[in-house]
Amino acid sequence: EDKVVQSPLSLVVHEGDTVTLNCSYEVTNFRSLLWYKQEKKAPTFLFMLTSSGIEKKSGRLSSILDKKELFSILNITATQTGDSAVYLCAVFPSSNTGKLIFGQGTTLQVKP
Amino acid sequence: GAVVSQHPSRVICKSGTSVKIECRSLDFQATTMFWYRQFPKQSLMLMATSNEGSKATYEQGVEKDKFLINHASLTLSTLTVTSAHPEDSSFYICSATRQFGSYEQYFGPGTRLTVT
Numbered sequence: 001e002d003k004v005v006q007s008p009l010s011l012v013v014h015e016g017d018t019v020t021l022n023c024s025y026e027v028t029n030f031r032s033l034l035w036y037k038q039e040k041k042a043p044t045f046l047f048m049l050t051s052s053g054i055e056k057k058s059g060r061l062s063s064i065l066d067k068k069e070l071f072s073i074l075n076i077t078a079t080q081t082g083d084s085a086v087y088l089c090a091v092f093p094s095s096n097t098g099k100l101i102f103g104q105g106t107t108l109q110v111k112p
Numbered sequence: 113g114a115v116v117s118q119h120p121s122r123v124i125c126k127s128g129t130s131v132k133i134e135c136r137s138l139d140f141q142a143t144t145m146f147w148y149r150q151f152p153k154q155s156l157m158l159m160a161t162s163n164e165g166s167k168a169t170y171e172q173g174v175e176k177d178k179f180l181i182n183h184a185s186l187t188l189s190t191l192t193v194t195s196a197h198p199e200d201s202s203f204y205i206c207s208a209t210r211q212f213g214s215y216e217q218y219f220g221p222g223t224r225l226t227v228t
Contacts (some may be wrong), residue, residue: 004171032215042116042219043156084158088155092215098144100217102155 002027004091006103014111017079023089024071031094032074035063037088038105044089046074066109079110114140116208118220125196125227133191133223135206141186142208145181146217150203162189163212196227 004025010055013019025033032050036043047056049065049072056063060079065072076083086107115138125131135145142164148156160181162168168181178200180192189208193200203224207217 024213034215041221044219045216048215050144097161098209098213098215098217099146099161100215102158107153 002091002093002101004089004101004103006087006089006106008106009104010107010109012109012111013079017078018075019079019108019112020095021074021076021087021089021108022036022071023073023103025089025091025101026102027091027093027101029094030067030091031068032092034066034090034092034100035072035074036088038088039084043088047094055100073096076108079108081112082112085109114208114210114216114218116142116206116218116220118204118223120223121221122224123226125198125225127227128195130192130194131196131225133193133204133206133225135189135191135208135220137187137208137218140208140210140218142210143186143212144209145183145189145226146207146209147181147189147191148205148207150205150222156205159191160219194223196225198227201225201227 007022035046047063050066063074084091086105088105089103119134137146147159159174160168162183170176183189205222206220
């Protein structure tokens, strides 16, 4: 059964800290891994990773994929209170259905 | 852009009644729409995949007679929760893709259903 596992499930940090969120996966046929940020409503897209070792970066957020070890990390540097959210990792298998398999999410709270 | 709307955003209904939730792609044609439910502090659980003009494909464990999905046009899918019970209370989110099999899912803002 395809599975996506995130850790930690929750995290509390102070502004300015750097955090690393983890996502490991087991899927029969892997195509891509996606990261989303969810703040109370719908998830918003952050990154899509397809190739190993290539870092994707957007401002203070960055992410990288390791297809050999089957995991990805999402880094947030110099955290701000606005980074408080649930971060979801999802895997897009190599099928033609378009289905995403989501992990449980990591709830990040950034304190002032 | 790629905007997906849901209506209503919040609904409270009595046990035994049915509730319809609409999901619309506002500025693109959605070949596929997905329906998820999300319990507090948990991740999105896929309920069903809906392609325009065909029957929805339900995930294992999701009762198709209870959660009726209709995808009548390329911009509208509806989820009807029939004979709702308190355990159906949840956050329901839809998403839509422009192309069949695409990873790019555009999410709606969600509908908070409370069954009393």
